[in-house]
Amino acid sequence: MPNSRHADQASRRLPDVGTVGVADARLLPNDSFEAAWSSIFFPDDAKGRLLQTVVSNIRLRATVPFEALPLHGVVLLTGRPGVGKTTVARGLADKIARTVSGLGSWAFIEIDPHALASSSLGRSQRSVEELFGRLLEEQAQQGPLVVLLDEVETLLTDRAALSMEANPIDVHRAVDAALVGLDRLAQRHPGVVVLATSNFPGAIDPALSSRADLIIRIPVPDPRGRRLILEHTIAAVAAAFPGAQPLLAAAVLDRAAQLAEGLDGRRLRKAVAVACANEHCDPERVTPEDLYATLRIMGEEQ
Ligand SMILES: Nc1ncnc2c1ncn2[C@@H]1O[C@H](COP(=O)(O)OP(=O)(O)OP(=O)(O)O)[C@@H](O)[C@H]1O
Ligand SMILES: [Mg+2]
Numbered sequence: 001m002p003n004s005r006h007a008d009q010a011s012r013r014l015p016d017v018g019t020v021g022v023a024d025a026r027l028l029p030n031d032s033f034e035a036a037w038s039s040i041f042f043p044d045d046a047k048g049r050l051l052q053t054v055v056s057n058i059r060l061r062a063t064v065p066f067e068a069l070p071l072h073g074v075v076l077l078t079g080r081p082g083v084g085k086t087t088v089a090r091g092l093a094d095k096i097a098r099t100v101s102g103l104g105s106w107a108f109i110e111i112d113p114h115a116l117a118s119s120s121l122g123r124s125q126r127s128v129e130e131l132f133g134r135l136l137e138e139q140a141q142q143g144p145l146v147v148l149l150d151e152v153e154t155l156l157t158d159r160a161a162l163s164m165e166a167n168p169i170d171v172h173r174a175v176d177a178a179l180v181g182l183d184r185l186a187q188r189h190p191g192v193v194v195l196a197t198s199n200f201p202g203a204i205d206p207a208l209s210s211r212a213d214l215i216i217r218i219p220v221p222d223p224r225g226r227r228l229i230l231e232h233t234i235a236a237v238a239a240a241f242p243g244a245q246p247l248l249a250a251a252v253l254d255r256a257a258q259l260a261e262g263l264d265g266r267r268l269r270k271a272v273a274v275a276c277a278n279e280h281c282d283p284e285r286v287t288p289e290d291l292y293a294t295l296r297i298m299g300e301e302q
Contacts, residue, residue, distance in 0.1 A: 022109060043219075075194070079199070
């Protein structure tokens with residue numbers, strides 16, 4: 001019923017971006033997040049399985065008591081920089097909203113953990129309590145919600161590893177406050193999903209990892225993934241600069257994917273730009289050799 005959804009959406013109030021700790025706030029579904037989802041290539045339908053598990057957990061949480069099945073709605077995505085964690089999390093938020101109906105209209109809020117971590121004593125704890133206890137609680141009362149906690153180790157730092165130099169009492173209390181806030185949200189609102197990402201899973205407080213319903217380590221792309229990422233990037237360049245079309249030949253993509261072993265998705269996409277910065281500085285004149293040479297150098301730099 002699109003009309004009721006629009007009515008729902010119109011009545012939903014989002015927080016202002018820039019309110020302490022809020023990096024982004026929008027209604028879902030969202031077309032640019034949908035494009036983000038399509039742009040990510042993971043092996044073996046890993047994306048599809050991720051979506052299925054999250055959707056199934058939302059349904060379980062809405063019906064089975066928390067005491068029997070303690071699902072927190074927390075998904076932790078780990079992996080090297082540039083493997084697509086943030087992009088796939090945004091895409092997943094969109095897919096969840098398109099897939100799960102019946103809970104109301106979905107919203108998305110991205111938390112800026114750095115804005116919450118403050119050096120002045122007591123402020124981090126207060127900001128975290130304000131964020132979880134008031135802002136996210138108010139949002140969850142309005143309807144289902146996806147929260148992105150990017151670089152979660154900044155907010156939920158392993159308390160056992162805190163040094164005495166860095167204001168540990170405040171950080172300790174802020175972590176406690178974040179955990180209490182997550183527990184409250186999970187128990188009161190089955191329609192809240194928290195997507196957390198980290199390059200440093202070892203630096204995350206184990207109490208968060210324990211609450212995660214799903215921990216997924218995203219690997220660097222396999223050969224098929226590398227080929228798809230290169231193809232997707234080159235196709236976008238060739239749409240604007242048709243001279244780049246020859247790079248889309250199957251043999252070129254095969255060879256390039258082979259040379260790109262070990263590169264993450266971000267490096268792969270950047271490699272196409274570097275190849276375009278050839279001796280003519282003209283993407284119209286980029287050649288397969290430009291791409292191969294770039295990938296060889298990037299591979300050696302690793
Ligand atoms: N598997 C992949 N398929 C397609 N594109 C990818 C993949 N992995 C990374 N990319 C691309 O690389 C870029 C960086 O991705 P993203 O910012 O999501 O990575 P990240 O894992 O969050 O990195 P960081 O840990 O540095 O924050 C994006 O443009 C994304 O599209
Ligand atoms: Mg990221």
